[in-house]
Every structure is written in structure tokens, then in C-alpha cells.
Amino acid sequence: MKDGATRDGFADALLDLASDPKLVVLxxxxxxxxxxxxxxxxxxxxxxxxxxxEGDMVCTAAGFATTGKVPFAAGFACFLLGRTMDQILVSLAYSNTNVKLVGSHGGLAVGEDGPTAQMIVDLAYTRAMPNMTVIQPADWEEAFQATKALFEHKGPAYLRLGRPSVKGVYDSNHKFKIGKGHILKPGKDLAIFATGIMVQESLTAMETLEKEGIKPTLVNIATIKPLDVELVVEQARGNGAVIIAEDHNRIGGLGDAVTEALMENEVHVPIKKIAVNDVFAETGNAKDLFEKYGLSANHIVQTAKSILKK
Amino acid sequence: MNGTKVDNPDVGELTAIARELRKKSLELIFRAGSGHPGGSLSSADLMAALFFAVMKYDSKDPRSPGRDRFILSKGHCTPILYSTLARAGFLSDEDLLQYRQINSEKFLSGHPHPKTPGVEIATGSLGQGLSVGHGIALAARLDGLPYRVFVLLGDGEIQEGQVWEAAMSAQKFKSNNLIAIIDNNKVAQDNLTKDLKDLEPLEDKWIAFGWDVHRIDGHNMDQILEVLDKPLHPEKPRVIIADTIKGKGVSFMEGEPGWHGKAPSEDLYKQAMEELEA
Structure with a gap:
């Protein structure tokens, strides 16, 4: 299992894909x-x-795609997404062009650069657009595989990547598939649906919880859209309680996607979101920000206990 | 003449086609009860020259890789676009009956979408088309294909900052197969363009951005053909500033912001068609 940043897994996959002349990178x-x-x-x-x-880049990528090229267009999540909602909506989503947007430095994990650089609304932006696929890998290996899967996938997509190096949770035997969640650790007491760096926070939390006799199921949801509704429903029912963990605002991201899926499928279980609580954060290192703004393993532990009334 | 371009374009014939396209545009708008006449009428001569004398394409094979590309960046002017695409054989007259109608088989929406044959990308939010066209121009170079990319912009549209981002990009990459045409009709939705935010000195701006700049009378077919026939510049992208009159050919529409985006009454429609006939 390889430690590393998801942005590096992405970049290494591009080198692997380079033999195909359809690939262009912006x-x-x-x-x-x-x-x-x-x-x-x-x-x-x-x-x-x-x-x-960024707006010019996104539309230039769309132009490439109309000729059969497969463009990956990268930038900081904050500006790539924030500045270009209109370009993405018209030239990518509505036109259904085969462009892969790659937003690095998502979430509070960016740290010291502060709220203008901490993108916490990108999943909401992209998830709300018809035709869009939205993916956030958990580690280097999954980022590597997701990039390759997106190259084969037809249609506009957003790949959300992180700045920090994270502990590897997968090796090359992992079989990433767009639209499929993955049970990283089976359990019985509650289902934790986590995405991106929150997979690592959840794993840390589970060490503590297991010592206290609580055995959660950890499900990595790398594809936020289309959501693996079948797996989400099955695991929510089977475990009887749900925590959804993401480094994103609590509005519009994975938390809402899972909650909607459960409500629509009449799964009535306790649900708690671990997410940014609809506030702008501040400067500080990622660890301190995660503690102060409710994203750390400690918060997952406390939330799990409260939801199970233990 | 149904199909692609005229082999030996004759100025008289192209002028007649332009008049026909103007009438068809107004017919579409009148029948739909909405649409954008002003910028359709101002660009009719440019469209006639592009589609019936200049561009290489096969309307029976609208996605053939070597085709010249056309992007209507000022996406609201679908009346002239669909009229042109129909005359070029991409659409039938029957298709045109579904302009702005629900369940339109060829997706003849108020603004273009690539579900319509002959349309490369959706437009309708101003300022995006030149970047899209530039992406296509870069792809042509990568693929070693000699096609050209024509992007029709409105003058009001170039108040959008992204147009100038694209202008810088095309200069950086020396994309000489990208040709921007500005339908400089000097009138936008709200007001005269110069009173919204003045674009002049327009040629100087494009020269400063490193483009090969030409300025013509956008209703003079000789001038249009002459500039569109010029060999590509060895390294600069080209911009053609075509001075036009918004609502050209219909006396009460000419130069009037009020005719940017509305349909005429039956009486005014008849009057307009008579004037275009004359």
C-alpha cells in the first residue's frame, strides 16, 4: 500500500495513459x-x-473534447470550480463533452492558505449538474485507478483531489469502479460512509471505537455521483445507524447525497453528518482545523458513541 | 442548391442567399413568437459567405473529422444559424417548424446545442465560444488536419473577460487556424454597446493582443469574401471586425436595441418581409 497524495496518484496515472494520443492535459x-x-x-x-x-481553460478543454480528444483540465479546486460554474454548466455538463476536471487541494485539508483556498462547496456545485460524474479517491492507489477509469469513461466528470500525503488504504489489487462504493472494513454497529481524506480519519476513529467494543462498517464512497445507492441502502439497513464523513460543507455534498438516498428508499435510521458545519474556517494546519471544525477522528468517535447512546 | 457550398461563389448569388436567410430568420421568429432578430439580420451576409462560399463541410456527414468548424458564440442568434443550417442541408424545412417548440426532434432550442446537426457545442452564455474554438484549433494541429475554426462573436459579447483570456491563449499558442469574426453591430440588449461599455479602439485592442486584425464592412459581400479568402497568417490568429447594422434590411429594426430579442407583430412582420423582398 502506497502512501502519497491523491494528486500524485492522478499525475502518475497520466504518465501511464500517455501512450494514447487522445489524452491531452491542460x-x-x-x-x-x-x-x-x-x-x-x-x-x-x-x-x-x-x-x-480557468474559464478559458475549461472551454478550451471542451473544444478539444468535440474532436475526440480526452482532456484532463486541472487547477486548484477553489478557482477551477469557483470561477467557472457557468463554463462547466454550458460547455461541459449541458454540451455533455468528455472533459475531466481535476480540482486539487480540496477541503480544509489545504490548511494555512485559509478559506479562499479551502474549497468546501465543490461537491455541491458539481453534484447538482446533470450529466456530471463526481469522484473523490481515498489514497494514491485509488486516485491512480480513478484517473484511468475516467479516461475510459465517456462524459464530463469532476475528480476532487487533496494536497496532503495520506496513508495508503489500497494496494494494486483494489478494483476501483465508477459508481461503486467499497466496504473497507465490515462491522455491525453502524455504517460510516466516508469519502476522500475522511477515510483515513474514519480508520483512526475505528481503532478507538473497536477498543470500546463498537464495531462500525467503513464504506469508502469514492464516487459521489452517481451514488452507489444499493450499497448505501444495504449497509444503512444492515448496520442500523449511519455517519457520513466528508471534508466539505454539510450542505450539498456526500452527506446530502446519502441522506437523500436513504429517505427516498424509506430507510429510517439515525443519521449524523461529519462535515464542515456551514461556516468558513480559518488559517491553521490541517490537523488543528480538523479538530476545531469537527472533522477529526475524535469527532467521529464522539458522534458514533452519541448515535449509539453509549 | 441544396447541400454544401457553391463551387464558384458569385457575389450576386451570395447576396441573394443572405436575403433569403434574413427572411427565413424572421419567419422563424414570427412563427415561434420569440427570438432574436437584430443580431440575426446583422450577421446574415457573413453567414451566407461562410457556409456557401468559404467553409468545407458535408452536411450529410456533419461530424467528418476534416470539416471546417463554425461556432456561434453569440448563441442567441439561432434564427440565422438554423436558417443557414437548413439551406446547407443539415436540417429540413420541416425541422425548422419545430424551432423553439417542445419535443423538437433536432433540438432547435432558443440557443444552440450539439444535438442539432452542424452544431459543435452549446452556447448561449456569452464569452465561451472563442475558447472552445481555440481548443478545436489546437486539436487540429495535434491531429495534423488543415481545417479552420470560425467563431462568430457579438460586439457586446466581447465585454466578457473570457474573450480576452482566449485572445491571449491563441496568441501564446500561435493558433493561426482560429478565425474570430465580430459581428460589430454596435447594439446590445440594453443599449448601444458604446454606452454600455465602449469597445473602441477595437482594432488596437486586438493588435495589442497579438492578432492579425482586419476590419471590413460586414454587409459588403466583396469585402467579406476577400478577407475570408486570405491565406492564414503564418502564426497569428485572425480577427475580422465586421462593421454591421443591427436589424439590417428592416427599416424599423435597424440600429434599435428594442429589436434585440423580440418577435414582430403580424403587421410589422409583413412590412419587414416586404422590405426584404424589395
Whole structure:
């Protein structure tokens, strides 16, 4: 199992895919951070650094896609998504162009750069758009596999990546599939649906919970849209209580996706969200931010206990 | 002449086609009860030249890889686009009856969508088309294909900042197969464009952005053909500033912001058609 940042798993997969001439990569002037520079150094003819103009980049990628190219367009999640909702809606989602948006540095995990750099509404933005697929991998390996799966997938998609290096939870035997959740640890007392870096926080929380006799089921939801409703419903019913964990605002992200799915399928179990509580955070390192804003393993432990009334 | 372009375009014939496209545009708007006449009429001569004298395409194979591309970045002007696509053989007259109608088989929406044959991408939010066209132009170079990409912009549209982002990008990548045409009719929805936010000195702006700049009378077919026939610049993208009159050909619409986006009454429709006939 390889430790590393999901942004690196993505960039390494691009190198693996490079033999296919359909692949083109665009960046909005932050290729050292998104790691697309690795591709750009090796394949300068198919790497287009569009400068600090995300709207132009997104639509240029759409143009590429109309010719049969498969463009990956990368930038900081904050600006790639925040500045370009209209471009994404019209030139990608509505036009149904085969563009893969790659937003790195998602969530409070970014840390010290503060709220203008901590993207906490991107899952809500993209999830609300028809035709969009939304993916957030948990570790290097899953980011690597998700990138390759997205290359094969037809249609617009958003891949949300993180800045920090995270502990590997998968090895190369993992079989990532778009639209499928994965049970990382089976249990019985409650289902934790986690995405991205919250998979690692949940694993830490589970060590404590297990010591106290609580055995949760941990489900990694890497595909936020389309949601694996079947698995979510089955695990919510089977475990009888639900926690949903994401480094995102509590509105519009995985928490809402899972809650909607459970309500619509008449699964009436206790549900708690671990998410940013509809506030802007502040500067600080990721660990301190996770503690202060309710995303840490400790919060998962406390929430699990309260939901089980233990 | 149904199908693609005229082999030896004749100015008289193209002018007649433009008049026909203007009439068809107004017919579509009148029948639908809504639509955008002003910018359709101003761009009719440009559209006639592009589709019936300049661009290479096969309307029976609308996705053939080597086709010249056209993007209506000022996406509200679908009356002229669909009229042109019908005359070029992408759509039938029957299809046009479904303009702005629910369940339209060829998806003839108020703004374009690629479900319609001959349309590359959805537009309708101003400012995106030049970037899209540039992506296609870059792909042409990667694929070693000699096609050109024509993007029709409105003058009001270039108040959108993204147009200038795309202008910088095309200059950076020396995308000489990208040709922007500005339908400079000087009138936007609210007001005269210059009173909204003045674009002049327009040529100087594009020159400063590194483009090969041409300015023509957008209703003079000789000038239109001459500029569209020019060989590509060795490294610069090209912009053609076509000075036009909004609502061209219909006296009460000419230069009037009020005719940006509404249908005429039956009386005014008849008057307009008579004027276009004359």
C-alpha cells in the first residue's frame, strides 16, 4: 500500500495513459501543485498551460473534447470550480463533452492558505449538474485507478483531489469502479460512509471505537455521483445507524447525497453528518482545523458513541 | 442548391442567399413568437459567405473529422444559424417548424446545442465560444488536419473577460487556424454597446493582443469574401471586425436595441418581409 497524495496518484496515472494520443492535459498555471507538470515535462506537445484563466481553460478543454480528444483540465479546486460554474454548466455538463476536471487541494485539508483556498462547496456545485460524474479517491492507489477509469469513461466528470500525503488504504489489487462504493472494513454497529481524506480519519476513529467494543462498517464512497445507492441502502439497513464523513460543507455534498438516498428508499435510521458545519474556517494546519471544525477522528468517535447512546 | 457550398461563389448569388436567410430568420421568429432578430439580420451576409462560399463541410456527414468548424458564440442568434443550417442541408424545412417548440426532434432550442446537426457545442452564455474554438484549433494541429475554426462573436459579447483570456491563449499558442469574426453591430440588449461599455479602439485592442486584425464592412459581400479568402497568417490568429447594422434590411429594426430579442407583430412582420423582398 502506497502512501502519497491523491494528486500524485492522478499525475502518475497520466504518465501511464500517455501512450494514447487522445489524452491531452491542460492546467491553469498551477501545474507544480496539481502535478500535471510531470506530464508536461514528458509530453510538451499535449500539455497546454493556459495560464491563470480557468474559464478559458475549461472551454478550451471542451473544444478539444468535440474532436475526440480526452482532456484532463486541472487547477486548484477553489478557482477551477469557483470561477467557472457557468463554463462547466454550458460547455461541459449541458454540451455533455468528455472533459475531466481535476480540482486539487480540496477541503480544509489545504490548511494555512485559509478559506479562499479551502474549497468546501465543490461537491455541491458539481453534484447538482446533470450529466456530471463526481469522484473523490481515498489514497494514491485509488486516485491512480480513478484517473484511468475516467479516461475510459465517456462524459464530463469532476475528480476532487487533496494536497496532503495520506496513508495508503489500497494496494494494486483494489478494483476501483465508477459508481461503486467499497466496504473497507465490515462491522455491525453502524455504517460510516466516508469519502476522500475522511477515510483515513474514519480508520483512526475505528481503532478507538473497536477498543470500546463498537464495531462500525467503513464504506469508502469514492464516487459521489452517481451514488452507489444499493450499497448505501444495504449497509444503512444492515448496520442500523449511519455517519457520513466528508471534508466539505454539510450542505450539498456526500452527506446530502446519502441522506437523500436513504429517505427516498424509506430507510429510517439515525443519521449524523461529519462535515464542515456551514461556516468558513480559518488559517491553521490541517490537523488543528480538523479538530476545531469537527472533522477529526475524535469527532467521529464522539458522534458514533452519541448515535449509539453509549 | 441544396447541400454544401457553391463551387464558384458569385457575389450576386451570395447576396441573394443572405436575403433569403434574413427572411427565413424572421419567419422563424414570427412563427415561434420569440427570438432574436437584430443580431440575426446583422450577421446574415457573413453567414451566407461562410457556409456557401468559404467553409468545407458535408452536411450529410456533419461530424467528418476534416470539416471546417463554425461556432456561434453569440448563441442567441439561432434564427440565422438554423436558417443557414437548413439551406446547407443539415436540417429540413420541416425541422425548422419545430424551432423553439417542445419535443423538437433536432433540438432547435432558443440557443444552440450539439444535438442539432452542424452544431459543435452549446452556447448561449456569452464569452465561451472563442475558447472552445481555440481548443478545436489546437486539436487540429495535434491531429495534423488543415481545417479552420470560425467563431462568430457579438460586439457586446466581447465585454466578457473570457474573450480576452482566449485572445491571449491563441496568441501564446500561435493558433493561426482560429478565425474570430465580430459581428460589430454596435447594439446590445440594453443599449448601444458604446454606452454600455465602449469597445473602441477595437482594432488596437486586438493588435495589442497579438492578432492579425482586419476590419471590413460586414454587409459588403466583396469585402467579406476577400478577407475570408486570405491565406492564414503564418502564426497569428485572425480577427475580422465586421462593421454591421443591427436589424439590417428592416427599416424599423435597424440600429434599435428594442429589436434585440423580440418577435414582430403580424403587421410589422409583413412590412419587414416586404422590405426584404424589395
Amino acid at each position: 492546467d491553469a498555471g498551477v501545474s507544480d501543485s496539481t502535478r500535471t507538470q510531470k506530464f508536461g515535462d514528458k509530453y510538451p506537445d499535449r500539455f497546454f498551460n493556459m495560464g491563470i484563466s
